[in-house]
Amino acid sequence: EVQLVESGGGLVQPGGSLRLSCVASGFTFSTYWMTWVRQAPGKGLEWVANIQQFGSEEYYVDSVKGRFTISRDNAKNTLYLQMNSLRAEDTAIYYCAREKGNGGNSHWGQGTLVTVSS
Amino acid sequence: DIVMTQSPDSLAVSLGERATINCKSSQSVLYSSNNKNYLAWYQHKPGQPPKLVTYWASTRESGVSDRFSGSGSGTDFTLTINNLQAEDVAIYYCQQYYSTPYTFGQGTKLEIK
Numbered sequence: 001e002v003q004l005v006e007s008g009g010g011l012v013q014p015g016g017s018l019r020l021s022c023v024a025s026g027f028t029f030s031t032y033w034m035t036w037v038r039q040a041p042g043k044g045l046e047w048v049a050n051i052q053q054f055g056s057e058e059y060y061v062d063s064v065k066g067r068f069t070i071s072r073d074n075a076k077n078t079l080y081l082q083m084n085s086l087r088a089e090d091t092a093i094y095y096c097a098r099e100k101g102n103g104g105n106s107h108w109g110q111g112t113l114v115t116v117s118s
Numbered sequence: 119d120i121v122m123t124q125s126p127d128s129l130a131v132s133l134g135e136r137a138t139i140n141c142k143s144s145q146s147v148l149y150s151s152n153n154k155n156y157l158a159w160y161q162h163k164p165g166q167p168p169k170l171v172t173y174w175a176s177t178r179e180s181g182v183s184d185r186f187s188g189s190g191s192g193t194d195f196t197l198t199i200n201n202l203q204a205e206d207v208a209i210y211y212c213q214q215y216y217s218t219p220y221t222f223g224q225g226t227k228l229e230i231k
Binding site for chain 2: 035037044045046047050059060061062095097100103104105106108109110111
């Protein structure tokens with residue numbers, strides 16, 4: 001069974017940093033693109049970033065470019081999101097998701113809440 | 119960036135009836151080399167992660183009820199839910215994966231009338 005378990009969320013002050021982790025199991029992690037998607041309180045889904053199987057390609061939404069870094073450790077079956085210079089508008093539930101080879105995100109974690117507030 | 123616009127923002131449909139949700143992209147998401155539309159639909163219920171419903175605009179994800187069907191091509195797409203059931207109450211999102219950032223529509227809230 002495919003499982004994705006996020007961790008690392010919490011309360012952080014504006015300008016602070018946080019690193020999210022997503023541990024994958026039940027599939028060959030190194031063969032899939034992986035994605036981070038977030039949902040701010042009362043808002044819709046926002047695609048944040050994705051990363052190629054071996055980390056050679058990364059893409060970001062403009063609002064996080066230069067502040068967030070997606071990475072992965074295939075030996076540990078773990079996806080990361082390093083978030084720096086956090087802003088109040090980064091407050092959201094952050095989901096990691098496995099991209100379906102044919103398109104879309106077929107498996108999702110339960111999400112981890114990031115709150116940016118003083 | 120490709121802008122995805124859904125309509126309506128919300129709708130209420132009676133049990134057993136049909137629900138129709140529309141999604142329009144600001145540019146075509148049809149890839150000419152393989153004639154596939156890079157468009158997915160998700161169902162999102164409170165307290166749960168999103169669930170993939172269809173991909174390639176019209177291919178139903180494994181395990182999804184055949185009451186759900188996707189259609190459309192190019193820039194205009196539709197998700198149809200036949201014989202609406204109580205468990206279909208959710209927010210539905212379209213998403214293009216034609217080019218990054220893989221943008222979502224704003225969501226359509228589906229309720230029971």
